[in-house]
Amino acid sequence: MRRARPTNSKANWSGRTHMKPSLGVGLASGLAMVSVLGAPEVRADGAEFFKGKTVTYIIATAPGGGYDLYGRLVAEYMQKYLPGSTFVVKNVPGAGHLIGANTIAAAKPDGLTFGIFNTGLIYNQLIKQQGVRFDLTKMSWIGKAASDSRIIIMAEQSPIRSFDELRSSKRKVKFAVSGIGSSSYIETTMLANVLQLPVEILTGYSGNEDRLAMRRGEIEGVIGSVSSYEPFVKDGYARIIAHIGGKGKPQLDQLVSDAKAKPLIALIKSQGEVARLTAGPPDIPADRLEALRTAYRKALADPEMREKAEKAKIPLDPATGEEVTKLIGEALDQPADTIALLKDVLERKGDVTEVKAKIAEVLGEGRELVLKLADGKTFKVQVSGSRTEVSIGGQKAKRADLKADMSCTIASTGGDGAEAKSVSCQ
Numbered sequence: 001m002r003r004a005r006p007t008n009s010k011a012n013w014s015g016r017t018h019m020k021p022s023l024g025v026g027l028a029s030g031l032a033m034v035s036v037l038g039a040p041e042v043r044a045d046g047a048e049f050f051k052g053k054t055v056t057y058i059i060a061t062a063p064g065g066g067y068d069l070y071g072r073l074v075a076e077y078m079q080k081y082l083p084g085s086t087f088v089v090k091n092v093p094g095a096g097h098l099i100g101a102n103t104i105a106a107a108k109p110d111g112l113t114f115g116i117f118n119t120g121l122i123y124n125q126l127i128k129q130q131g132v133r134f135d136l137t138k139m140s141w142i143g144k145a146a147s148d149s150r151i152i153i154m155a156e157q158s159p160i161r162s163f164d165e166l167r168s169s170k171r172k173v174k175f176a177v178s179g180i181g182s183s184s185y186i187e188t189t190m191l192a193n194v195l196q197l198p199v200e201i202l203t204g205y206s207g208n209e210d211r212l213a214m215r216r217g218e219i220e221g222v223i224g225s226v227s228s229y230e231p232f233v234k235d236g237y238a239r240i241i242a243h244i245g246g247k248g249k250p251q252l253d254q255l256v257s258d259a260k261a262k263p264l265i266a267l268i269k270s271q272g273e274v275a276r277l278t279a280g281p282p283d284i285p286a287d288r289l290e291a292l293r294t295a296y297r298k299a300l301a302d303p304e305m306r307e308k309a310e311k312a313k314i315p316l317d318p319a320t321g322e323e324v325t326k327l328i329g330e331a332l333d334q335p336a337d338t339i340a341l342l343k344d345v346l347e348r349k350g351d352v353t354e355v356k357a358k359i360a361e362v363l364g365e366g367r368e369l370v371l372k373l374a375d376g377k378t379f380k381v382q383v384s385g386s387r388t389e390v391s392i393g394g395q396k397a398k399r400a401d402l403k404a405d406m407s408c409t410i411a412s413t414g415g416d417g418a419e420a421k422s423v424s425c426q
Helices: 046-050 065-080 100-108 120-126 163-167 183-194 209-216 227-232 261-271 286-301 303-311 323-332 335-349
Strands: 029-035 054-059 084-093 112-115 141-146 150-155 173-176 199-202 220-224 240-246 276-278 353-363 368-372 380-381 390-392 407-412 420-425
Touching: 029 227, 029 335, 054 100, 054 199, 065 112, 065 141, 065 286, 100 120, 100 380, 120 183, 120 261, 120 323, 120 335, 141 286, 141 323, 141 420, 150 209, 150 227, 150 261, 163 240, 173 183, 173 209, 183 199, 183 220, 183 227, 183 261, 183 335, 199 323, 209 220, 209 227, 240 261, 261 323, 276 286, 286 303, 286 323, 303 323, 323 353, 380 420
Parallel strands: 054 084, 054 112, 173 199, 173 220, 390 420
Antiparallel strands: 029 084, 112 276, 141 276, 150 220, 150 240, 353 368, 353 407, 368 380, 407 420
16 A cells, blocks of 8 residues: 555645654544643644643544544544643444534534544535534534545455446345445435436444445445445455546446436545544634644644554545635535435435334344344344334334334335334334
8 A cells, every 4th residue: 555645735744753642543442541641732822721621532433444443543643732631532323423423513612522424414414404413614624634535346256246237237236334324325325316226225334344244245235435445355355346536447427427427426526535524513712723723733744643544554635624614615515406416316215115023132222123023034223213203002102112022013115224214013
């Protein structure tokens, strides 16, 4: 892998290493604390505020996977350049990063809470999706760590060897995504609908669960970022059948001629330029925001951090908070016809199917159910607190009221791991 290099930015991304970081990147735990002593001074008045303070860095996904790795690296090295501070890393997964992003946006704007979430939330805001409680144009942007174009990959054991073969498949091909609302869900749904791909979308694969499922033969395809999936491809577990942005070939926009698909492919390509974002709630005081941006810039230039990133095979292409603010504004400035098309393809629904099963296990206070069919086979469904209708004994109920051994009828438009439209139990 080529060595990571700075973006073509007017900002100076060079920096010196004054000390070794106190803690390596931890991927297994949902909560990690890093301490620092004797770190170099940040030349900003706001830096004084952080001395003796605890900073919460929120990662809007489960432990494991690319966002967790980027987030922990950023938190560790930002702390190094905010002397006297203590960073706590907290995973807040759910709803395709929406819960974590809402948590960040609602935090007290004192500079002590910020974090990382995916660019798929740009789509959520464009279509005014229910559950969005933020305005990305008003967030306090601290910086971005990478540019991350998308790729469509197929499992090595899949008989599908090209995008044309995917399009012409006579059977449904299982594609994995994380939560509904995530960039993987939105982009997979968008392309499947506008290009009429024979794809069955399975939700609930967070972190690196989709790669494990691909190795098991549970799923065949994924649409995701280069940084997350290229190492998987290089290890021989999958092949790339199309690129969306970047320099790789073949490029998806050269493989399709559908006029409606072109603006949506261009929109996906634009998301790749603003990846691995770090932001805080609106209205962080200017001096503190400047201190955070300075610490972020120095962290991303730190030779030890860059060496760790290279060893972990994650690219760095940083940009300043000011630059990200501009990029986000441009990404949200879409013509009405593109937004209407985006909304249309995302809101198309497949046929609703019902299945009777018994609840084998309740996970996350009802957010996910493991269900057992009469033949003994099990499958999972996601239960949304706002979109899934839940009833018990004919009475409206909450997902937290669902219990193991209840007999239920599940209505869904997807397969294993999909979000249920309704859960009716006895």
